[in-house]
Amino acid sequence: MAPNLRLNAVAFISPQNHPILIRTFAKQDEHSIKYHYIAHTSLDVIEERVNAGGKAMDCYLGLLYAMEDVAVYGYITPLKVKIVIALALSDSVVKDVEVVMIFKALHMAYYSAISNPFLKLDASMDGVQDHSPYLLVGSSKWKTFRERVDEISRVLSLTSNAVSNP
Amino acid sequence: MATSSKQYKNVGEDLWKSRTEKINAELFTLTYGALVVQLIQDYEDYAEVNKQLEKMGYNIGTRLIEDFLAKSGIGRCADFREVGEVVSKIGFKTFLNITPSITHGIAPTQPSSKHDGAAATQASGSTFTLTLDENPLAEFVELPEEALQGGLWFSNVLCGVLRGALEMVQMQVQVDFISDVLRGDESTEIRVKLVKYLEEEVPVGDD
Numbered sequence: 063m064a065p066n067l068r069l070n071a072v073a074f075i076s077p078q079n080h081p082i083l084i085r086t087f088a089k090q091d092e093h094s095i096k097y098h099y100i101a102h103t104s105l106d107v108i109e110e111r112v113n114a115g116g117k118a119m120d121c122y123l124g125l126l127y128a129m130e131d132v133a134v135y136g137y138i139t140p141l142k143v144k145i146v147i148a149l150a151l152s153d154s155v156v157k158d159v160e161v162v163m164i165f166k167a168l169h170m171a172y173y174s175a176i177s178n179p180f181l182k183l184d185a186s187m188d189g190v191q192d193h194s195p196y197l198l199v200g201s202s203k204w205k206t207f208r209e210r211v212d213e214i215s216r217v218l219s220l221t222s223n224a225v226s227n228p
Numbered sequence: 229m230a231t232s233s234k235q236y237k238n239v240g241e242d243l244w245k246s247r248t249e250k251i252n253a254e255l256f257t258l259t260y261g262a263l264v265v266q267l268i269q270d271y272e273d274y275a276e277v278n279k280q281l282e283k284m285g286y287n288i289g290t291r292l293i294e295d296f297l298a299k300s301g302i303g304r305c306a307d308f309r310e311v312g313e314v315v316s317k318i319g320f321k322t323f324l325n326i327t328p329s330i331t332h333g334i335a336p337t338q339p340s341s342k343h344d345g346a347a348a349t350q351a352s353g354s355t356f357t358l359t360l361d362e363n364p365l366a367e368f369v370e371l372p373e374e375a376l377q378g379g380l381w382f383s384n385v386l387c388g389v390l391r392g393a394l395e396m397v398q399m400q401v402q403v404d405f406i407s408d409v410l411r412g413d414e415s416t417e418i419r420v421k422l423v424k425y426l427e428e429e430v431p432v433g434d435d
Contacts, residue, residue, distance in 0.1 A: 077308070174368050177258065177368035178267060178368050178370050179262055179368075180261075180375070205316050
């Protein structure tokens with residue numbers, strides 16, 4: 063396990079570029095709003111990569127960019143839901159395969175949340191392009207999803223701590 | 229042939245492995261979830277939804293028992309306790325690939341005076357409780373507030389299945405959910421209570 067894989071933030075963005083969930087874990091940052099900004103800027107980069115990628119698209123988009131103290135990685139699901147994570151910059155090498163694993167875990171958490179049959183129940187039936195579930199971003203229905211994402215982050219910090227402690 | 233708990237387990241295991249056709253679990257879960265949600269939208273009353281799920285289960289159970297008996301070749305159960313064992317270790321295993329743990333209730337000793345024969349000595353009022361550690365019907369499900377307050381039993385179809393199946397083998401039972409992890413309880417429990425043994429009924433219209 064690579065040491066020092068500190069997950070600062072996770073953002074899920076819908077195909078229509080609406081935020082689904084933005085979760086920050088770093089306690090030292092007072093302005094967690096900066097992660098909203100990071101998610102926003104990532105969208106442009108992702109769109110570039112996707113357009114450049116053409117037909118053969120891999121889900122994992124790799125390092126999108128780095129700024130200040132974080133490195134931002136992107137992932138796009140087959141249905142165009144974007145997952146963006148911000149890892150704290152560190153001197154150690156971050157293996158691609160680790161990051162892909164994180165994304166897969168997040169993707170599965172998202173899938174489990176989406177599979178809840180009650181998710182659409184309260185969504186407005188106004189015939190809007192079928193993406194109403196995503197609009198209920200702050201609602202209680204996403205609670206378990208938030209917990210799962212928190213759990214992933216917790217496991218990550220646990221394993222990285224275990225390695226870095228001499 | 230004395231059948232022990234372990235033998236039941238083996239029969240169930242064997243039936244699941246070799247003689248059951250399987251489908252994708254997620255498809256099954258999503259289908260059932262969509263069904264419940266649709267019922268809620270149609271009836272808008274959670275008690276009614278519970279009833280409908282139970283009715284649907286009843287219809288399924290009356291048919292399922294034929295399949296079960298044909299495949300398993302299990303003979304008549306000696307007492308209600310054995311019924312519980314067979315249901316939990318062979319029935320659930322064959323159809324859902326889960327083995328709920330079973331707790332037998334204490335049967336009140338009240339010999340029925342209406343019927344004669346061996347059936348009378350089986351005390352009606354016997355119960356057993358099935359505790360499901362996992363419920364394939366309810367994977368990924370989170371009940372919304374209104375459903376929790378409205379008293380929805382998400383997997384109520386299972387109660388109907390048990391009632392229908394047991395009725396076809398001459399047992400009238402009352403099956404209810406006692407607790408459900410979806411509602412925040414510690415475990416998911418179904419209680420099956422024997423009401424009475426049914427006599428062979430002459431079909432209506434025969435003279």
